[in-house]
Structures are given as structure tokens and as C-alpha cells.
Amino acid sequence: MFPEGMDMNALLEQAQQMQVQLQQARDDLQDASFSGTSGGGLVEATVTGGGVLTGLVIKPEAIDPDDAEGLADLVVAAVRDATSKAAQEAEKVMPDLGSLGL
Template sequence: MFPGGQPDMAELLRQAQQMQQQLADAQTELAEAEVTGSAGGGLVTATMTGSGELTALTIAPSAVDPDDVETLQDLVVAAVRDASRAASELTAEKMGPLAGGLGGGFGLPGA
């Protein structure tokens, strides 16, 4: 598995520190990134950070009908879900390569 049968502990530590820094960088990027979801053809938009924090919700005046609050509620939920999906995709894009490397360089079982 390892040349000479023993892992180079200094190299393993270096790789772990490098991955830890890459993970921290990716988390910072996600916290600063913004994604937007929408519903009703743009009548309602939701903005989230890449880490999933809802930062803004915009509702077009034409979407507000006092006699049909349920439709507006559904549009808000749909816009937030759309933004959440976009945040999840961004997270997978940023974190996926890091997760794939968790076992590769360390020779861990199942990796």
C-alpha cells in the first residue's frame, strides 16, 4: 500500500493541513457567494449565500392579492426552494473535489 510499507507521517500531516486550508477557503467562498432563486416568472425572488443563509426576498407588487394569499405563500416557498437548490449545487461544486480527496492521498480503506 505504501512504499516501504510505512506511510510518511510528515507527508500525511502536510496533506491534511493542505486539505484543511482548502476546506476553509471553500467555506469562505461559499459564505461570500450569492445565489438567486425565483418563482412565478420572477414575481418572487429569493437570494441566499452559498452556505444557505437567506439574505433577501423580493416580491413584485403584482404578486400581492389580498384575496389570494395562498398563491403568494406558495411562490415564496418555491423561490426559497429554488435558491436553496442553487446553493446546494454551488456547495457540491466547491466542496465535491475536496471530499473526493479525503481518502485518496491517505490510502484509507473505502476511499
């Protein structure tokens, strides 16, 4: 079943080490914050690596009482920008599970 000379215990130990490293990367990502902006910086959103919105800053000049929909669009765009940055970081720090044979 295993190629000759392959140590099953060493393989299991390596898998356990990879699991610990993967969990650490997940934990680090959850604790990280990512900011995104829209409207040339009029709106800034901050999310965690897990995608939780933790902050929202709206500059006064972004507020037009006659255009609430426009402000909503800016908020959505800023949150998407921040979430996209978090996802890009996740792709960088998380190993490609396919390459690990999992």
C-alpha cells in the first residue's frame, strides 16, 4: 500500500504538523483586519479575515439627503473592497489543499 521505505509514523507526524500550521494560519487570518474604500475615500469599511464588518467610516461630504441610494452603493462597494482584500490574503496564507493531496 505504501512505497517501500516510507515510514507511516513520519507521514502521520508530518500531517499533524501541517494541521497545526493550517489552524494557526486560520487563527491569524480571523484576527487580521482589512480596510476597503469607495468613492475616492469617502467611505471606509473594515472587516476581519472572517468577513465580519467591524468598522464603517462615512465622511460628511458623502452624505446627500437626496441620494440615500448613492450612499448605500458606496457602503456596499467599500465592504466588498475590504472583503476582497481579506479573501486575497486568505489565498496567500492558506496552503493549496489540492496540492497536499487532501
